[in-house]
Amino acid sequence: MSHDFEVVGSELLLDAPIIAVRRDEVVMPGGTTAFREVVEHFGxxxxxxxxxxxxxxxxxxxxxxxxxxxxxxxxxxxxxxxxxxxxxxxxxxxxxxxxxxxxxxxxxxxxxxxxxxxxxxxxxxxxxxxxxxxxxxxxxxxxxxxxxxxxxxxxxxxxxxxxxxxxxxxxxxxxxxxxxRGGRTPRSVDEPFELRPKSMAGRRLGPDLKKL
The missing domain is CATH 3.90.79.10 (Nucleoside Triphosphate Pyrophosphohydrolase)
Known part of the structure; x- marks a missing residue:
């Protein structure tokens, strides 16, 4: 069974127009926690x-x-x-x-x-x-x-x-x-972009997400 890397704490360190940086506290295998800094992005x-x-x-x-x-x-x-x-x-x-x-x-x-x-x-x-x-x-x-x-x-x-x-x-x-050249088939534009980041965009309220 794979480990669930649960986030038990998070702190926003920097909130800039096109990026943000947060520090997550994550439960590691064995029960200890570790801190990981993550650069947030709009995609x-x-x-x-x-x-x-x-x-x-x-x-x-x-x-x-x-x-x-x-x-x-x-x-x-x-x-x-x-x-x-x-x-x-x-x-x-x-x-x-x-x-x-x-x-x-x-x-x-x-x-x-x-x-x-x-x-x-x-x-x-x-x-x-x-x-x-x-x-x-x-x-x-x-x-x-x-x-x-x-x-x-x-x-x-x-x-x-x-x-x-x-x-x-x-x-x-x-x-x-x-x-x-290789005959591969590209995907439809209707396929959802599941990887699109949501954290920073979710905090911004106006139509221009770069505005703090």
Whole structure:
């Protein structure tokens, strides 16, 4: 019989606009308790937008945590109360890539750093693309964001070589390759995103979940 890791206490250590940190006291096997710090998160969506020439829309964005620009998929937080994942993905694709898509499916649901963070990301495959008016960028980093079309085969090579290192992009690119070249079937967008975090979003009251 597997152990039930019951939480017997919890303390909020930090409550910031896009993350929070709490300390949980958890019952371990044998009856002792241990403290575990957890980074709370809204969850996010990312999009592998691929055109008829099998090129992927990618963005080049500065990330302060690693002090470098990374090649990434168009992506964003689920930070609007009540917004479903597909609506969020459509918004982010238009905002970051100036694109709309008619054909949507789910490539993967991933937990990015389960050792300390509850962030989960739904990665979509978007096809049958068209240009759309680019929405205004929300942050300074996004205003400096680059954009490029990358051939699917080249993107896979860049994952293997380490040139593409963002974990969400790596997952999305390899999953898209499995679908487009390996005959795998993506999932329906109607499938529930069971991994979507709820703790921080549940505490925020307004429509913009980033506002404290």
């Amino acid at each position: 996010a969506v990312a999009i592998v937008a691929i055109d008829d020439a099998e090129r992927i829309a990618m963005v080049h964005q500065y990330r302060r945590s690693v002090d470098r620009r990374l090649w990434e998929l168009p992506a964003g937080l689920l930070d609007i109360k009540g917004e479903d994942e597909l609506t969020g993905a459509r918004r982010e694709l238009q905002e970051e890539a100036g694109l709309a898509a008619q054909d949507w499916s789910v490539l993967a649901d991933i937990i990015t750093s389960p050792g300390f963070c509850e962030e989960a990301v739904r990665v979509f495959l978007a096809r049958d693309l068209s240009e759309a008016p680019r929405l205004a960028a929300e942050g300074d980093e996004e205003a400096d964001m680059g954009f490029a079309w990358v051939a699917l085969d080249d993107a896979v090579d860049q994952v293997i070589s380490g040139e593409i290192a963002n974990s969400i992009a790596c997952t999305g690119i390899l999953a898209a390759y499995a679908v487009l």
